[in-house]
Amino acid sequence: MDLFAEDGRGETAADAAARAAALRAEIARHDHAYYVLDAPTIPDAEYDRLFRELQAIERAYPALRSADSPTQRVGGKALAQFATVRHRVPMLSISTETDTEASGAFAFDARVRRALGLDEDDAAVAYAAELKFDGLAISLRYEDGVLVQAATRGDGETGEDVTSNVRTVKAIPLRLLGEAPPVLEVRGEIYLRRDDFERLNARQAEAGEKIFVNPRNAAAGSIRQLDPGIAARRPLSFYAYGLGEVAGWTLPATQTEVLDALAAFGLPVCGHRAQVRGAEGLAAFHARIGALRDTLPFDIDGVVYKVDALALQQQLGFVTREPRWAVAHKYPAQEAVTLLRDIEVQVGRTGALTPVARLEPVFVGGVTVTNATLHNQDEIDRKDVRIGDWVIVRRAGDVIPEVVAPILERRGGELPRFVLLDRFPTCPVCGSHVVRGEDEAVARCTGGLFCPAQRKQALLHFAGRRAMDIEGLGDKLVDQLVDAAIVKTPVDLYRLGVLALANLERMGEKSAQNLLMAIEKSRGTTLARFIFALGIRNVGEATARDLARHFGKLDALIAADVDALQQVPDVGPIVAKCIAEFFAEPHNREVIEQLRAAGVHWAEGEPQGSVAGALAGKTFVLTGTLPTLSRDEAKARIEARGGKVAGSVSKKTHYVVAGAEAGSKLDKAQALGLAILDEDGLRVLLNETDTNA
Numbered sequence: 287m288d289l290f291a292e293d294g295r296g297e298t299a300a301d302a303a304a305r306a307a308a309l310r311a312e313i314a315r316h317d318h319a320y321y322v323l324d325a326p327t328i329p330d331a332e333y334d335r336l337f338r339e340l341q342a343i344e345r346a347y348p349a350l351r352s353a354d355s356p357t358q359r360v361g362g363k364a365l366a367q368f369a370t371v372r373h374r375v376p377m378l379s380i381s382t383e384t385d386t387e388a389s390g391a392f393a394f395d396a397r398v399r400r401a402l403g404l405d406e407d408d409a410a411v412a413y414a415a416e417l418k419f420d421g422l423a424i425s426l427r428y429e430d431g432v433l434v435q436a437a438t439r440g441d442g443e444t445g446e447d448v449t450s451n452v453r454t455v456k457a458i459p460l461r462l463l464g465e466a467p468p469v470l471e472v473r474g475e476i477y478l479r480r481d482d483f484e485r486l487n488a489r490q491a492e493a494g495e496k497i498f499v500n501p502r503n504a505a506a507g508s509i510r511q512l513d514p515g516i517a518a519r520r521p522l523s524f525y526a527y528g529l530g531e532v533a534g535w536t537l538p539a540t541q542t543e544v545l546d547a548l549a550a551f552g553l554p555v556c557g558h559r560a561q562v563r564g565a566e567g568l569a570a571f572h573a574r575i576g577a578l579r580d581t582l583p584f585d586i587d588g589v590v591y592k593v594d595a596l597a598l599q600q601q602l603g604f605v606t607r608e609p610r611w612a613v614a615h616k617y618p619a620q621e622a623v624t625l626l627r628d629i630e631v632q633v634g635r636t637g638a639l640t641p642v643a644r645l646e647p648v649f650v651g652g653v654t655v656t657n658a659t660l661h662n663q664d665e666i667d668r669k670d671v672r673i674g675d676w677v678i679v680r681r682a683g684d685v686i687p688e689v690v691a692p693i694l695e696r697r698g699g700e701l702p703r704f705v706l707l708d709r710f711p712t713c714p715v716c717g718s719h720v721v722r723g724e725d726e727a728v729a730r731c732t733g734g735l736f737c738p739a740q741r742k743q744a745l746l747h748f749a750g751r752r753a754m755d756i757e758g759l760g761d762k763l764v765d766q767l768v769d770a771a772i773v774k775t776p777v778d779l780y781r782l783g784v785l786a787l788a789n790l791e792r793m794g795e796k797s798a799q800n801l802l803m804a805i806e807k808s809r810g811t812t813l814a815r816f817i818f819a820l821g822i823r824n825v826g827e828a829t830a831r832d833l834a835r836h837f838g839k840l841d842a843l844i845a846a847d848v849d850a851l852q853q854v855p856d857v858g859p860i861v862a863k864c865i866a867e868f869f870a871e872p873h874n875r876e877v878i879e880q881l882r883a884a885g886v887h888w889a890e891g892e893p894q895g896s897v898a899g900a901l902a903g904k905t906f907v908l909t910g911t912l913p914t915l916s917r918d919e920a921k922a923r924i925e926a927r928g929g930k931v932a933g934s935v936s937k938k939t940h941y942v943v944a945g946a947e948a949g950s951k952l953d954k955a956q957a958l959g960l961a962i963l964d965e966d967g968l969r970v971l972l973n974e975t976d977t978n979a
């Protein structure tokens with residue numbers, strides 16, 4: 287027989303029963319993922335919607351309200367691996383004011399006043415207003431001032447004994463300050479700061495371990511670790527916000543004084559709290575903290591209002607799982623679900639391609655978000671995000687919105703994996719080909735000389751003192767020239783006239799003339815400088831010099847394959863690949879041709895070939911700082927030619943290479959009358975100075 291047929295609602299009641307059962311099953315699944323596994327699969331806002339729907343059905347059909355409904359109890363469940371702790375004073379949940387606007391404060395105040403039997407003539411109620419920390423509730427039991435036990439909330443009646451993990455949290459005192467009572471149970475929240483969370487996740491990713499969805503789950507996952515050694519390595523924080531069992535202590539009269547007392551015992555109590563009066567006071571606090579929220583170093587999901595007087599709290603009491611004297615007043619959620627419509631890329635100043643998610647617009651963290659970063663291909667693979675997925679988007683603080691994870695249960699059928707290089711074999715900005723090094727997470731546009739996205743960076747490098755040395759062509763000028771589309775590639779510099787410059791802001795005739803002269807002067811250069819000026823990835827000044835010496839002529843370098851390039855001392859497979867890829871891009875070769883046609887020139891030489899063995903049997907000692915070579919570079923060069931580098935000066939030393947601030951080694955070398963070289967002298971010996979360098 288249909289249980290609900292007799293209430294006259296027939297179909298509807300049966301439907302409601304089916305819907306309630308489905309919701310309970312779904313909520314139970316999410317509770318397990320959230321409270322037991324610390325790995326939710328949907329954002330809290332989504333969960334809250336399901337929960338409220340179930341509450342609404344149960345209100346309409348009270349017969350459906352079963353003891354096992356998630357609406358009737360506090361969420362968690364103890365992990366079997368931990369010993370259980372019976373809470374002598376239950377740890378409850380807090381009801382949530384669904385309205386995120388100021389009116390939420392008025393609704394709560396009205397309920398409190400009604401329950402206390404106050405009318406309009408009665409004075410405003412005093413409240414303690416606090417932050418709602420987004421972490422894990424914990425109960426700390428101090429006996430005679432010593433921490434003896436720490437427990438999670440669990441189902442509110444029994445929690446998990448996590449004492450050894452909690453002992454590793456530095457913010458939690460192991461012994462209270464001052465005259466501590468025989469028994470004092472402190473309730474509070476263990477949380478992770480946002481920066482600590484980012485660092486933790488970066489470390490987890492590097493070690494190939496589980497990535498946490500948000501700081502709350504990371505904090506909960508850390509405290510519910512079976513190995514306290516792991517908890518100890520997680521930088522957890524703590525704030526106290528209330529009391530559990532207390533014995534041998536006269537309670538203060540208000541929540542405000544309770545927190546003052548806890549602070550005096552040496553427990554961390556958050557400074558963002560206030561004692562306020564009436565709904566207006568609550569609403570003002572909500573607004574003030576709302577404006578501050580993004581700048582806080584940790585996540586909050588709202589504020590908590592508590593009736594300040596403990597006597598009034600007692601009078602108000604509890605309903606099922608929640609006290610009547612407190613409420614959580616939330617802010618717009620920092621996580622939301624939306625559809626991932628497409629993945630595009632953004633090309634950075636250095637040519638790095640960053641995948642960007644194009645989203646169905648969604649309101650999250652107080653703004654409408656349409657784009658979110660996906661970081662790089664590795665992240666996309668790790669999260670297994672695909673175009674067409676429903677995804678969780680997170681925007682917390684001032685951080686760029688991020689796609690956290692796809693909701694796999696909502697993936698309709700097979701979606702193709704996203705492979706950046708397949709989708710973008712060429713740069714969307716300039717059409718040059720895109721490569722990704724084996725050792726690199728990042729894909730890059732190879733059109734360094736040509737790509738508009740890389741223009742400013744490329745020009746600044748080209749003009750640099752150690753490259754083409756164009757004096758006066760700095761940041762601001764490059765910005766102006768590029769923004770006004772006067773200069774697109776370095777070739778345009780050699781086509782500049784006074785007229786084009788005259789239109790620029792803050793550019794007098796004198797400085798225009800000077801700049802043109804500097805550009806003119808740079809036409810005559812060396813091959814080594816020119817190669818360096820091209821801005822080939824991983825080709826620094828020293829490598830450019832090696833390449834110039836080894837190949838002698840630019841065309842020989844352009845024609846060299848990866849094997850030929852690796853014949854050059856210090857050029858390994860990665861650098862060789864970067865060079866080959868650069869010259870393989872027709873856009874780059876075009877710009878080089880145009881530069882030569884514009885009169886940029888250098889003396890070409892003969893290839894120097896291998897220089898191995900030239901310094902065989904010679905011993906060097908390095909001291910002080912050389913102008914361009916680091917200690918390691920100098921050593922590598924000497925050794926590449928068969929020489930030896932020793933640590934101390936003796937009669938057997940052949941050469942001492944001395945740079946700035948050389949110490950006692952130089953004195954000793956002088957005393958022994960040894961040959962002393964500066965960097966230029968060393969280069970002569972290394973056969974590095976010829977017309978090309």
Ligand SMILES: NC(=O)c1ccc[n+]([C@@H]2O[C@H](COP(=O)([O-])OP(=O)(O)OC[C@H]3O[C@@H](n4cnc5c(N)ncnc54)[C@H](O)[C@@H]3O)[C@@H](O)[C@H]2O)c1
Nearest residue numbers: 316320326328329330333379380416417418419423527590
């Ligand atoms: N995404 C999911 O799958 C999923 C599943 C289950 C629960 N949830 C989320 O968990 C929350 C419900 O859990 P809940 O029952 O723990 O309620 P709650 O977290 O909303 O509120 C109660 C808790 O607030 C904390 N709190 C923070 N600051 C406080 C302060 N100043 N004073 C007192 N308490 C303070 C305490 O830890 C307390 O246990 C909801 O936000 C829900 O969305 C999400």
Ligand SMILES: [Zn+2]
Nearest residue numbers: 713716731737
């Ligand atoms: Zn490009």
